[in-house]
Amino acid sequence: MKKSLFIALIIFVLFFKAYSKETSTKKGSIYDFAFEGIEKSYKDYKKNPKYYVNGPFNTDGLAKEKGWKNKYSVGPEGDFWSIIIYLEKGKNILIRSVDIAEKIEEWYLAKYIGESKTKILEDFPLADKDTDKGFVIFYDSDERFIISVTVKDEIITHINISARL
Numbered sequence: 695m696k697k698s699l700f701i702a703l704i705i706f707v708l709f710f711k712a713y714s715k716e717t718s719t720k721k722g723s724i725y726d727f728a729f730e731g732i733e734k735s736y737k738d739y740k741k742n743p744k745y746y747v748n749g750p751f752n753t754d755g756l757a758k759e760k761g762w763k764n765k766y767s768v769g770p771e772g773d774f775w776s777i778i779i780y781l782e783k784g785k786n787i788l789i790r791s792v793d794i795a796e797k798i799e800e801w802y803l804a805k806y807i808g809e810s811k812t813k814i815l816e817d818f819p820l821a822d823k824d825t826d827k828g829f830v831i832f833y834d835s836d837e838r839f840i841i842s843v844t845v846k847d848e849i850i851t852h853i854n855i856s857a858r859l
Contacts, residue, residue: 723821731800731801749766764781776793790857807853821833839858840856
């Protein structure tokens with residue numbers, strides 16, 4: 695009885711170690727994680743007291759040319775630098791851009807704010823069209839959106855995700 699309990703305990707420990715290692719190191723491109731933790735619609739934030747929702751506002755420029763009618767801004771209460779811009783056309787809603795300037799628990803890429811730029815480059819190596827200009831890193835390989843990472847003194851200060859219209 696003791697031997698089978700010991701074997702079961704060893705199997706459990708090995709399974710737990712393998713599972714925790716797999717979930718702690720996510721693999722994929724930065725594009726796979728760009729919108730992780732960000733709701734698909736501004737409507738999902740309306741009843742969340744941690745966030746403000748402003749809008750609708752009329753669109754302009756390229757968004758207006760492409761037929762997007764309304765624009766909404768969403769951000770964490772008290773943080774006016776981190777913001778999500780949504781566009782709306784009928785029942786279609788698009789995340790136009792995300793600006794991250796603070797560590798926001800729910801937004802996956804926000805964990806890199808205040809970290810060394812080498813951390814994000816280790817986790818998300820540059821692809822062919824991506825560039826590191828020293829003060830900014832451009833992830834530009836995806837046809838859906840561009841991600842720019844602003845760096846000051848080798849520390850990440852801002853991340854912007856912009857959809858290509």
